[in-house]
Amino acid sequence: MTDVQEVRDPELPGRLLSLERDALIPLLRSRPDADFALPTTACPGWSVRDVLAHCSAALIRVVEGRFERGVFSPESNDRDIAERAEWSNAQVVDELERGMTEAGPVIADAGGALDMIALGEWVHAGDVRDVLGAPGAYAGAGLPDALTLLVRITRERDHLPLHADLDDVDEPLRFGAPVAAAPPARYIGDAATLVRLYAGRRVDGDGYELAGAREGDLNIFG
Structure with a gap:
């Protein structure tokens, strides 16, 4: 039986994000705007775009070290999505790509405290793939x-x-x-x-x- 590694691999969360970035971002850039408005089953009340906006906002918070009180609460998540309401879908995807690229080193240096964010982002990417009927939902290279x-x-x-x-x-x-x-x-x-x-x-x-x-x-x- 394979058990958990005793020593944390600090590069693993960033690697997970990079692998998912390389699969998800090209997929998103190839889809029509209508796909971004599709409802998600994993996150009731959120569209594909909402999930992506939440993911990009969370990663940019990591990159910029913005962890004010109540961050990642439902209310904070809704505010992050609302702040991007006037953005184009391409802008949301651009920010997500930046976050998935730049958050890894920050997560690595956090000693494990932010590792769960990388896993959550990977799961949300699976949520999006699932809605779009794309292969690799909750699987793939990562x-x-x-x-x-x-x-x-x-x-x-x-x-x-x-x-x-x-x-x-x-x-x-x-x-x-x-x-x-x-x-x-x-x-x-x-x-x-x-x-x-x-x-x-x-x-x-x-x-x-x-x-x-x-x-x-x-x-x-x-």
Whole structure:
């Protein structure tokens, strides 16, 4: 079984953002404006554009070191989106590209405190890909780094212990608290579906098995 690395890789969050940038930004630049107005299922009330504006704003806050009180609250997120209401879709994408390029070194130097932001951005990119019907939602080239980060974050948070046998990963992974009084929950299925469960996203179909836990128990974003 593969367990979390004892030593944090400070370059991993930035690498995850760069890999997703290289896939997502060209996709967005190729889509018509109408696609940016499509509603998202993962973020009720938000369009594709709203998700992208939220993502770009969050990353620029990281780049510029702007973490005032209440940042990343629902109210703060709504203000960030409203501030970009008059921007063109191309401007939002430009800012997102900048953020995904420049935030990595800042996150690396933060000692782990901002790693969750990189994972959240990667998940939101999956939300957008999912709406647009593009391949690689919650998967793609960044999946190995995302899983490594997810393993470490769930361990640091003493999250529900879970043993995962993933169809598309060679070795089982262990998520959550390293020590538990009871046997860990068990998951069998593909990695993208497991990511959806940890992100609190909708899961369709019955192509996976989860024992010892309910789907909602895995959500780390709440």
